[in-house]
Amino acid sequence: MLINRSRETSRPADGRPSVEQAEEDGRLKLRLAGRWTTRNIAHVDEEMADISGKAGNRQVALDLSKIERMDTAGAWLIDRFVQQAKENGAEVAVEGQTQPMDVLLAAIRDAAATQRPETPARPNIVLRFLEGIGRAVFAAGHDFLAAMNILGATIRGGQMKIGRGHGVNLAAIFNQIDRMGVGAIPVILLMSTIVGAIVAQQGAYQLRYFGADIFVVDLVGILVLRELGVLMTAIMIAGRSGSAITAEIGSMKMREEIDALTVIGLNPIGVLVFPRLVALVIALPCLTILANFAAIGGAIGITWTYSDIAPAAFIDRLRSAIDVGTFAAGLIKAPFMAMIIGIIASVEGMKVGGSAESLGLHVTASVVKSIFVVVILDGMFAIFFAQIGF
Template identity: 45%
Template sequence: MTVDEPQAEIERRGNELRAVLSGVWTSAHAGPVEQAAAAIMQEKQGAGQVIFDLSGIASLDTLGAWVLDRTRHQIGELGAHADFVGARPEHRVLLDEVAYRGFQETPPPPRRSGIIDFLAQVGESVVQAGRDLVKGVSFLGEVVAAIFRGCLHPARFRLTSVVHHMDMVGFRGAPIVVLISFLVGCIVAQQGLFQLQRFGAQAFVVNLVGILTLRELCVLLTSIMVAGRSGSAFTAELGSMKMREEVDALRVMGLDPIEVLVLPRIFAIIISLPLLTFISAMAGLFGGGLVSWLYGGIPPEIFLVRLQQAVGMSTFLVGLIKAPFMALVIGVIATQEGLEVQGSAESLGRQVTSSVVKSIFMVIVVDGLFAMFFAAINY
């Protein structure tokens, strides 16, 4: 045994056991430290008080202090009193810091009612929805304020950026919108023919396809496609810029991110969505007319004549009137979620998902509100 190894000289005086410690009580001598502590525990039998004399310890680290404090607690649990004496100030601080606490059995989780948990989750969802609504209204206010500032200073309006985003939203998004609308028009006409032929009313499929496509399907399908395609792209673009601190760099340069990043995207989607809605309506009517000709035996000229009789200008305008409002909702939600991205890829994915889900939900809500409004004014 070297001089540096931890040692414990035990002296018994009646009911008192005194352990005089010396040497180096550090992690480099972990084995001897445990052996010395075990020797004290073995000699403890019959002693009512155990005193640890630390005046001879040359060096003490966290491991040594933890073993000593653990041994003191173990002696106390056996009914004896144990204490430290003669410790240097720095050793006393270390002993106080380790503050050994015995492992306690984890109490079982409290029993909870499934109904209460469900109601709590519903309440949390309602509160979160309210917070999202307040954030959305606040962000919309910032956008409106930026628009007024742009009207006062037209030179700050970024037309090039608007045209670029119109190309991405409108021109590049037109093929998929046309394809989806064409297929949906075909499906609606086919199913309408199969159901109406039971009553000998196949000719009314023209009314079904025309009114349903122009009033609801064209604008709803287009808005959902734009929300999933362009809205998610807006969120991802702004989120990536936020992660790379480009948004903060714009603020440092004295530029408003709302004017530079948000307004061009919102204007582009507001202009593009009505155009895509018109293209979607034409594709849906073409699909419905093609299926009516192939399955229902309705020639194209008869289809067009009956379509003019069934559909008025008001029916055509309903879909176009709703399109800018749905575009505004999609643009505000997409850009807001993008600017709320934090510094991680997980946050980016979460905000993109939230952007698409919220946009589609709000598009359906806006469509329902317009349906009630137009029904109330009999339009």
């Protein structure tokens, strides 16, 4: 028995695609006709989607024998109908297709399968947390190896030419000292003076309750010379010079200038990194000395106006409160902090990719990592000095 419930009984004269629906032997039969091409399939797109949604849990047969022409767009529409009908529980069979149609439908089906990969189940929060730790440890190990490569090349010497002796470019070193050291003097002096004044004011305010205003000199002298002077200077250099090193090397990496140095036989570490590291190792201790004097000067000014401690009394008390070891404890840290800042900045610069976004991310990472490691190193030195009684 054939019950015809056709929506379109005649084929349009202009070749537009059409869909004829019929009930045949208990199954829904769709006879497709016309030109199923990119230009025309918009006429049946909505209708095919509507039929696939209403197919339900039944058998559906697609008869392609009356299709005049079909391209990839028409094949994609038919494949989409088949997939949606199957998702709704229908059994779909394709009939009457020619051999070229069969090849095109198979190609569309294979392409759709590759473009719809199964989304893996997202692991729970514990596994994601452990995965994050593992990735961080792996990245830290990679950065450590890169840092040791730069440190080893620096200790070995300038090595301007790859595998052909050493060379130290004094002009480049003095230029970097001028930029990183001399150029940083104003901001270091200003910052250290303010910090020394704040420490002195807060210390005097608290010690006043005990009638021990004079001991603010001990507080400022020991705290500035052993810890704050070198630590604040290193933090300022990490933000000022460390970011500049990363930006300079990173921009050269983006423009492939580092690859050009390697091609002409020059060692990028010897040409770019070595002068900057040497300049930092020289400049940071000198800036630390200036920072110490500036902080003491700021403390003298505050104690004179706030606690009526004359400069002569301040200096006399300072001479009895500190010794050479107090002064040396801060300076010993400076070269190590300079090496850490320069190495981390250089490693992050070498990791820059080919985009401005990458440059910004690595400059930020350089400053954050440098400050973090510098603070950790300062704490380790403090523990070590306390253990040996220095």
